[in-house]
Amino acid sequence: MNVKKTAPPAPDCREQLIAIRDTMVLLSGKWKIQIIGWLLLYGRVRFMDMLRGIEGIAAKMLSKELQELEQNQIVVRTVMPTKPITVEYELTEHGKTLSSVIDAISTWGVTHRKFLFKKS
Amino acid sequence: MNVKKTAPPAPDCREQLIAIRDTMVLLSGKWKIQIIGWLLLYGRVRFMDMLRGIEGIAAKMLSKELQELEQNQIVVRTVMPTKPITVEYELTEHGKTLSSVIDAISTWGVTHRKFLFKKS
DNA sequence: GAAATTAGTTTCCTGCAGGAAATCAGGTTG
């Protein structure tokens, strides 16, 4: 009976795992992280610019994802009194704190690409 | 015609957005980030311990997600010559570099919780 | 030899995420 026991689930670690799950629930959906990345890079952006810029996204999806982000206070929606009405989206102060997450993801993507390159 | 033009998609920003997408493809699936978080916290872990510890996951899912992570060289699988055979999983050196991402996600989750608390 | 444990695999089923296209509604242009 000397099967190596791995560590039991410590309660303090649980919290971190819960925090991870909570975050991922907010960021769930195929497009949310890309949308936030876009907003971090460009600041205040019009709906149509995102629709054209984010490759492959459909209007319904963009609209829906933005609504969810707005509900979670990650994004603010502003209707502009322009000729054809335009709507601009930007990150809230709280939304901007997601830059740490997005940066980490983006940076790791570059790291990973280098890793694959070294191998081949 | 003084509609405020938002920034045009600059090619150098594109790269970052692609890196984000690449990372998220690797981490896609309901359980991968939680699994990696678990491995970061506990190091080398047996299959059954994860199955019991990660709340709600089914054997099929755990097996499948681990296989995908192994294919992407995030995780190593080791069969141990124990009495009932056991299999241990751990992060590769490359997999461990994901800690920057997981930490950011975990930390933000805590930040977000505080943010919600302040509001209420 | 029955029961249990480990690590899966297989099958079957379902919901919903997400895509395509049409529609709407307000405003401007020609």
Next chain:
DNA sequence: CAACCTGATTTCCTGCAGGAAACTAATTTC
């Protein structure tokens, strides 16, 4: 008034992600 732009919303459809449960197979314990 027809055409076009904006920012959606609605409908319809499909695939596949993911869950539950049963089964395999090797080894050990009782």
